[in-house]
Amino acid sequence: MDIVTHALIGATSAAGLLAWQPELACGVVLGNVAPDLDAFSRLGGKQAFIRFHQTYTHSVAAVALVGLASAGLWIASQTEWSLLLVGIAIGMVMHVGLDLTNSYGVRWAWPFQRSRMALDWIFFIDLPMLLWTLIGLSLVTWAWGNGLWLAWISGGYVAGLLLMITVRGMIAMRARRLAVSLSKAANDRQATRISVIPTTWLPWRFLVCRDWGDACLTSTLNVWQGEEQDVQRIPLHDDAMPAAIEELPPWQAMRELSTFYHAVEKEVENGQTTFVCRDLRIRNYATRFGTLTCQVDAAGQIVRSEWEV
Incomplete structure (x- = not known):
């Protein structure tokens, strides 16, 4: 999820705590955005951003560190600062849990495991979740000052959010099973790998990408209708x-x-060759995130390169 969505989710979830535990409520809001402070790695360049974003600050180790700090502070002084840290830990768990449902995932098991985990349930910009959050935030604004109403609204919002994530997970798992079964039904022996990514707008539409010899097949899967549409064969130039x-x-x-991630375009002009590389899985709203364009000379040396991150 983007940091704005995380902040809205944190504010709506914590509103019900303000009247009774304001320090805890503030901590939940801060914890929902704190892991994305690693986005400042962008100051070190695009490569640093890709390397650090959604990694160390999104791990169980980072959450555990904050949790241990809050426990130690509570034992030592039992002040409101310990409740603030508890709230931050809760918010971080919410943040990491939501990012796990996305497509690029997080290094949740660092330092024990370096690979990312991605459930591919919800795209990082998701209209249904954003609408639900805006509805909850609107109700919070309407009930501001009434602690009891705020508690009911926040509780209902969190319950609805958990239900939405659960249902979306079930739909995503159904989409993957359907994509695999459609490949088998077509006797597709070349499809050794299949990727199924959720779209931004409709929970029942997914973007499918599968191997096809020296190419990849991309399509849009409609889980509601149980069929694939817009099938395209993308030649690879790796x-x-x-x-x-x-x-x-x-x-x-x-x-x-x-x-x-493949070289999907190749163009020769004036003795130079241009290669365009991109992630065939992520095609939501025609995003060009990660696209690498390289121009090489006849000797294979890079003349120009551009990376969109």
Whole structure:
């Protein structure tokens, strides 16, 4: 999720605590945005952002550290600061849990495991979740000053949010089973890997990407109708790509994020070749996140490169 959505979720969830435990409520809001402070790694460049975002601050170790600090402070002094830290830990759990449902995932098991975990249940910008949060925030604004009403509204919002995530998870698992069964029904022996990514607007529509020999097949899966639409065959140019591109940090960073990151366009002009590489899984609202464009000369040396992050 983007940091704005996290902040709205935290504020709506914590509103019901303000009248009784304001320190705890403030902590929940802060915890819902704190993990995304790693976005400041962007100051170190695009590669640093890809390397650090949704990694260490999104791990169980980071949450545990805050939890231990709050426990130690409570034992030592039993002040409101310990409740603030407890709230931050709760908010961080909410943040990491939501990001686990997204497509690029988080390094939740760091330092024991470096790989990311992604459930692919909800895209990081999701209209139904945003609408539900805006409704909850509107009701919180309407009931502001009435502690009892705020508690009921926040409780109902959190319950509805958990129900939405559960249902979306069930739909996503159904979508993956359906995509696999459709491949088997088509006797698709070339589809050794399948990716199923949720779309931004409709919970029952998913973006499918599967291997197809020296190409990839992309399509849109409608779980409600049980069929695929907009099937396209995307030729891959990885084998023609010079080693200089594969050695680029942007290429290596994106390949670590997605095994469906490929060179999908190749154009030769005036003795120079242009390769365009992108993640075939992420096609929501025609995003170009991660797209790498490289122009190489006849000797395979890079003349120009551009990375969109």
